[in-house]
Amino acid sequence: xxxVIQNPRYQVTQFGKPVTLSCSQTLNHxxxxxxxxxxxxxxxxxxxxxxKDFNNEADTPDNxxxxxxxxxxxxxxxxxxxLGDAAMYLCATTSTGPHYGYTFGSGTxxxxx
Amino acid sequence: xxxxxxxxxxxxxxxxATVAFNCTYSNSASQSFFWYRQDCRxxxxxxxxxxxxxxxxGRFTAQLNRASQYISLLIRDSKLSDSATYLCVVNGRDxxxxxxxxxxxxxxxxx
Numbered sequence: 315x316x317x318v319i320q321n322p323r324y325q326v327t328q329f330g331k332p333v334t335l336s337c338s339q340t341l342n343h344x345x346x347x348x349x350x351x352x353x354x355x356x357x358x359x360x361x362x363x364x365x366k367d368f369n370n371e372a373d374t375p376d377n378x379x380x381x382x383x384x385x386x387x388x389x390x391x392x393x394x395x396x397l398g399d400a401a402m403y404l405c406a407t408t409s410t411g412p413h414y415g416y417t418f419g420s421g422t423x424x425x426x427x
Numbered sequence: 428x429x430x431x432x433x434x435x436x437x438x439x440x441x442x443x444a445t446v447a448f449n450c451t452y453s454n455s456a457s458q459s460f461f462w463y464r465q466d467c468r469x470x471x472x473x474x475x476x477x478x479x480x481x482x483x484x485g486r487f488t489a490q491l492n493r494a495s496q497y498i499s500l501l502i503r504d505s506k507l508s509d510s511a512t513y514l515c516v517v518n519g520r521d522x523x524x525x526x527x528x529x530x531x532x533x534x535x536x537x538x
Binding site for chain 1: 431435461463468469470471472473476514516525526528529530531533
């Protein structure tokens with residue numbers, strides 16, 4: 315029944331080793347987001363897609379890339395993870411319109427060793 | 428100044444008590460307001476939208492004060508299961524579908 319699915323739930327990667335996180339949705343929402351959340355902090359928006367239009371936040375490091383091959387799937391690529399990239403990565407979707415909240419996936423907790 | 432500000436807490440409250448959170452936002456043009464709940468190491472989940480006239484959902488009441496640019500959440504008859512972090516969320520400056528998140532207020536309900 316999960317509508318936004320993130321895989322894996324937990325990911326351990328080595329310092330500098332590329333890693334890809336995935337997100338899929340069954341809601342047919344046109345907007346998808348990637349957030350980074352560190353302990354006791356607000357989720358920080360990295361990217362969002364409005365349909366196929368990609369929007370990169372100004373302060374998202376170049377180390378982070380994203381792909382959305384179709385409406386249902388979205389990927390977050392971290393090219394060279396550093397220790398500071400350890401966090402929870404949250405995928406969320408919404409349809410455009412007022413008072414429409416986000417639906418989140420359960421997140422991927424990334425550990426960098 | 429942060430775009431959305433909340434008291435980080437934690438609020439330590441006995442079971443059965445009433446607790447209120449406030450949140451202030453900086454963009455006077457904001458139109459959409461939400462409260463999300465986030466359990467430890469889990470994803471945020473929508474608790475309720477906040478409407479101009481105020482709205483209630485069971486033990487939860489949300490209020491919006493546009494003139495003062497703050498949003499409140501009231502929890503009555505608090506339960507142990509209400510322990511969580513409550514995130515105040517406001518739509519972004521540039522569009523209605525981009526949201527700005529507060530850092531959350533941690534609530535701990537004690538037996």
